[in-house]
Amino acid sequence: MREIHVSKIVETTKKLCIDANYYLTDDMRERLEEAKEKENFSTAKNILNIIIENADIAKDEQRPMCQDTGMAVVFIEMGQDVHVVGGSLEEAIHEGVRQGYTQGYLRKSVVNDPIERINTQDNTPAVIYYNIVEGNDFSITVAPKGFGSENMSQLKMLKPADGIEGVKEFVLKAVKEAGPNPCPPIVVGIGIGGTFDKAAFLAKKALLRSTNERNKNSFYEGLEKELLGEINELGIGPQGFGGKTTALSVNIETYATHIAGLPVAVNINCHATRHVKAHI
Amino acid sequence: MSKKINMPLTKDKVKDLKAGDNVLITGTIYTARDAAHKRLVELAEAGKKLPFNIEDQVIYYAGPAPSKEGQPIGSVGPTTSYRMDPYAPILLEKGLRGMIGKGKRDEKVIETIKKVGAVYFAAIGGAAALMAKCVKSAEVIAYEDLGAEAIRKLYVEDLPVIVVIDKDGNNYYEVGQSEYLKTLR
Structure with a gap:
């Protein structure tokens, strides 16, 4: 023992x-840098620059x-x-x-x-x-x-007949309704399956995963990429002022569920997605 | 390029601001968020005096992190504005000229902005360490018991904000996104 x-x-x-709270994770910085390179809409590019500059100031001055x-x-x-x-x-x-x-x-x-x-x-x-x-x-x-993004999160008990299309529709609806409120570019944590509470937990857990890692199941890995593409076609952009960078990553976690159910939870996180782990 | 504005924000100055303008604000502004708004509106509705004269003033929807020794303020970025929607029209009617926050506003707020000739700015959500550098002094002037939610009088220099809703009701969240989508065609 x-x-x-x-x-x-x-x-x-x-x-x-x-x-x-002081240090932006390396993977988030990489996603922001990549997004900045890809944006050719000037407002969006400027905002991404400011977000990266802000992370540098926080690190240098040891403040949140x-x-x-x-x-x-x-x-x-x-x-x-x-x-x-x-x-x-x-x-x-x-x-x-x-x-x-x-x-x-x-x-x-x-x-x-x-x-x-x-x-x-x-x-x-x-x-x-x-x-x-x-x-x-x-x-x-x-x-x-943070609760700017937490407040924009949603959960729905879909019907099994809604299937994968129902899941996609619900995720896109949640992101669209959130619009500028959760401080985009966002990270989208999605929990599919389990029970009402399990789906919400999975969505939260999905946000702990590095944006460098994809779901290990190839079907859900594909769904993560497909949803990221569709979210970024919405045009919401950094801070909601337009652009191709609405989300930096879509992370999905799943679990077995009941014959009668298809729970889906969408937990939204802001560009300051924070999580650190330590082993004792 | 950015337009510079010195506080107080008069009705005349608001006339020059259009949705999408980048603006640098210098002067005195006040922080207030959920709990402080509830109290301000209770006073306003009872016909009582507010803790500061809001005529031609700007309220920043923000609750800063605590400051370290030698800093005027901790990190201070905007909070999401819609939670202040139930309160904002009453304050606008009392002379409030501008609000700084982030995110969408409801119809009633937009209508009141147009009616009284005010403006809604967005600051960049999450860029709180950067914005703290624009704050040169900060002092709690009311509701100290609310902690981060207390009303603070800030002196800011070149605080960067973007005009989201101008006095004519143009909304940059709509304009910006449609401008971007046009670039795809």
């Missing part, structure tokens, strides 16, 4: 919250790329042979988020209750997902999620 002390979890979570440093979504992958010692695992994660957001000068954007709405002042609680796997590895992924 491998033992991991909660202090290590606090420390790691704290660092991940800060790093995710976006003021909406998000609600912290934390994914724990824990080997079944790991024993967490020294306190509560859940409290350690919240404490890491608390320290990261306070010491990293990140915005506190969480309210205690959806109706009462009192700011908790330390960005806790985080949204936490646990996945227990074989072995003794322990990893933490922090994905701060």
